[in-house]
Amino acid sequence: MDGIDLQAGVEKALDALFADRLALLCGAGLSMAPPSSVPSAAALAWKAKQKYDSTYGASRPPLAESIDDQAEFFFQRGELVDVYLRTYIDHDAFAGTPNDGHLAAADLLLTGGIGTAVSTNVDTLIEAAGNLLFGHVGVGVTRDKVAALPPGKSPLLKVHGCWTDPAGTVWAAGQVVAEPIQTRLAEGAAWLTQRLLDRDLVIVGYWTDWDYLNEVLEQSLAAVSPSRIIVVDPCNTAVFETKAKALFELGQRATSGFFHVQESGAVFLNQLRVEFSRALLRRVLHSGSGTYQDHIGTPPDPAWLEPSTADAQTLWRIRRDLEGAMPNEPAKGHQPVEEPLLGMTFIQLQAKGATLEDICWNLGGARIRVLRAINRPLHEVEAAYARETAPIVAPEYVIAVGAEALALPPSIARGAPTGSIARGAPIKWRSRPDAIAELGL
Structure with missing residues (x-):
């Protein structure tokens, strides 16, 4: 994994865009950037624990601290949707103003500059950004939905589901091996294997505290063979191999390089959008x-x-x-x-x-x-x-x-x-x- 600066990373992504090879993978970190400021998993888990523990006190054991363990607890009791998501997760938590990264992703999807995008986010901020740009981003949570989009419409597959349908979102490890989520993830993985074959994949906002999202994504990308991977994250390059082993292994499978840009995903995508626009204007001027x-x-x-x-x-x-x-x-x-x-x-x-x-x-x-x-x-x-x-x-x-x-x-x-x-x-x-x-x- 080679560290490169922002400009070098944007140049590689822009080359892929004009060669019709660019794909995007975005995680929860993208929506945590301001002004969106969607809360982290730790913040949601803390609020849920405070509410649960203050309700039941010493009459029940305290709720676990991590969101993974909380969700699994309620899933095993058959109460994930009707109790946990309905009572303990704020239904407005995933609302907000699209940031520069969302606007860039939406713009490049609407123009076809990004050929395929996959997200673990349940929020609808990329879709909201598309509306601000006068377009509807082609979104689906299943293979069949994205495969049925009109020709020329770049698809955004939301592998973790969408908050417009909380019951269909993935929160617990037990859901991954239970129907209908198990089949949905398997079909999505097969679709992505074809869509991302020999593509240049930009990964933004992935290394966050949403560990269970990372596991879902790793399953979806298990057989993907990209050409080049550009990871955009403020973290130090040395931590990636231990923090996201499966994605690091995905990068090792890239045939044309595995790169890290130590920057915010929103900043990177915004700069890519700027350089994309300037390239189109430059071509008109030269013509x-x-x-x-x-x-x-x-x-x-x-x-x-x-x-x-x-x-x-x-x-x-x-x-x-x-x-x-x-x-x-x-x-x-x-x-x-x-x-x-x-x-x-x-x-x-x-x-x-x-x-x-x-x-x-x-x-x-x-x-x-x-x-x-x-x-x-x-x-x-x-x-x-x-x-x-x-x-x-x-x-x-x-x-x-x-x-x-x-x-x-x-x-x-x-x-x-x-x-x-x-x-x-x-x-x-x-x-x-x-x-x-x-x-x-």
């Missing part, structure tokens, strides 16, 4: 370079071809504009595209002195947004975005690259709105040729 040189006679400044260092969410919004995603649609692509006119538009704006601010270009105080709108009438694109942008960040201009400004009859073309104090000045929607002329690009 316009030759066209710009042919048109102007000189090559563009190399600095104009290097994408912004904005945060992950801003870059995601720019990516959606590059794809031509309509309002309330997620970003869907994960492979770089050639868009010479789109790239040339960005270069021409920079050549005129424009600088990127949020998702707009500031040209002499005017905010300009650039959208991809191939083969669409300009008035239809404008209508689709009519309520999409809040007035406080509304641009003065929107350049719809690829759209055509059609001559419309008076019944449709009613002229530009006058604006108001509430809504601000009206946005000027322009096709690329009209914007070039009007803005002097």
Whole structure:
């Protein structure tokens, strides 16, 4: 197991992503990062013990301290679901705000950048993050559910179950060898063996105090043969072999390397999402370079071809504009595209002195947004975005690259709105040729 830094780990994961080889395994540690701050197993066990012991006092033996032993105790009594999960586990414990890691995982699943993901988490924070990104992550707790997802939908298999169905979640060792969990885990393991064959597997948030989750995952991955494994965890590299023996052995089976990045999983996934977005934007900029040189006679400044260092969410919004995603649609692509006119538009704006601010270009105080709108009438694109942008960040201009400004009859073309104090000045929607002329690009 070789220790590498954050940048080296992200580069390896990004290479796998563009080669359609990237898979993700995430554990409870991912959801413990703020602002999600889902409680640890020890915290849940302590609250359960306090409640149980204060209820029965000396009339019964005290409840065990570990969550594994607590769950097994109630499972053997036939009271795991109806008593332990219903009475002693807070049903709001797994709710929270998705963190940067959840948003990155959801984004990369929705775009197909992550081909397969497997999680031991019962929370729905990756799914909630997908909703914030205007998409539904393809989730299932059984092989049949994930196998039945639409073609092109990257699956997220939740091997431990989901808190939307507490009765189907795995908490006790006894459940693993009892039906229906035993068959569910075996079928999931067989499915994962095929899905993760020769894939590059990023593991985040795995080494936590949820020991029984680790055992479930180890069973699910028993026959998996990945190509490369990148473990992301703040722990010291030396502890892995003893703390998670089965996963260490999985890493030893990797044919192209076993690496450790000593970092938070949320930080790693967020940085991967940033570099993924910047790579797509960089490709668009470079695709316009030759066209710009042919048109102007000189090559563009190399600095104009290097994408912004904005945060992950801003870059995601720019990516959606590059794809031509309509309002309330997620970003869907994960492979770089050639868009010479789109790239040339960005270069021409920079050549005129424009600088990127949020998702707009500031040209002499005017905010300009650039959208991809191939083969669409300009008035239809404008209508689709009519309520999409809040007035406080509304641009003065929107350049719809690829759209055509059609001559419309008076019944449709009613002229530009006058604006108001509430809504601000009206946005000027322009096709690329009209914007070039009007803005002097």
